[in-house]
Amino acid sequence: MPIETMEQRSAPTALTAPAAPSLDELALELDRQLDTLVARGAPWAAAMTDGQFRAHLAPLADRLPEVAATIARTRRERDPLAADDGPPRLPFVLVVGGELLSPQRAAGLVRRDERRLIVSMLDDEAFAAFRPIETVRLPPGGAYLLVDVDAGWATRNDPPDTALPRLQEAGRSPLTVEEGIAVATHRPEVVATNAGFSLLGSRRGDRRVTALWISRGAPKLGWCFAGVPHTWLGSASCAGRLGM
Template sequence: MQASPTADTATPALPPLPPLAVQAERLVELGVHRLAGVSADEVRGFAARAAGAAGADGAGEGEGGGDGGALLAVHPDRVPASALVPLLDRGGKPGFVVTDMADIDDFAPCGIELPEGPGPLYLVGAPDRGDDLANWSPQEALPELAGRGRSPMLLSEGVHWVLQQPAALERNRCFMTIGSRLRKANGTFDARTPALWISNGTGRDGRERRGAPKAGWCWWNNRHTWLGFASTTGRTA
């Protein structure tokens, strides 16, 4: 299969993720721990242990060393995407799910085994927006990511990423999360693939939502010049 055209790869680098301790406080501030059914101290404790295991006690945090490349996430079976998306914020406008994706929580990990630990928290390694894959279709991008040794990000992971690093979502540089797919009753996959982008306030979104973060979908075989493919190096508990 011939690869589709790529977008301009000379894109500005995203700022580093906050240290895990800061990410933990962010989740507590948003009340994600309550949604997951754990205490704030459990979230903080997991982050502290993970940072220690990564040798992140001091220099290097948030700069590519230590825990700087790790994203703190909650298993989607404990906090579904529908509960996370409204926590997104851009310019004072909360995130929302498009009206024709009422089944958003039925999009589950596809070909991805999430790590099992004593609780619902885990780490997502080195998130990347996949800007260089803009204008590829999901069908084309999936094997390309595998060839790079990367795993496509889940929708819930993508939302966690934007919660911690809002700059990951910007106009004309948004992303799909094709690690989540919906399997139909007959065993085939729904042709929709989830994505995160910014609303233009048109159609059923409503003008009042212009500029708001948005969880929606794109077709499996379609290309979009403004959508990359979020991925990770792996997941650990």
């Protein structure tokens, strides 16, 4: 990866982990994320009307009880990736995958303090070359919920080659590049200065691993090498995926 000057401000202080959300709170959050996608033009990019887009994704609301159950279970169990600081885990993130929305178009929906996502060293051909690794199974239907999302604070400074078995041993799944874009779309504050994350769930058959970080105040999507540690990069993961 080309050498790049990183901003030297500290990452934001972590918030105390919130209480487990209720079903009503999860439903409101799903509505918020869906509204974000509609407001930023995802239906148009997916060649749908706003109504068609909302109707297509509506069945995901039926999976919210499973989201709540998963969060309750993970909080009961001993968590080998727990961290005393860093951003709290997200209950879920709504992902619109390549069947409906290409990664390139999805990247265009990201805003952080009105700054757009910078895509570096990833043209259309490179985007297409990154595919889910063998252990990552994506639900069919073009959209799904990414459950109990962790930005990887406990794996900072672990090279991706070292972080991946740690995630798997903890019973978690690494995020794909599309899923990282979805996190940055719905919760842009999770990508913070000196607190980015690698997306180990997508590979292209070489040593490159995509990652999200902050560069000159803007969110950036690029890649790093699988064997190189970075103090400002963790490895993002989830507890599971729930489709329609």
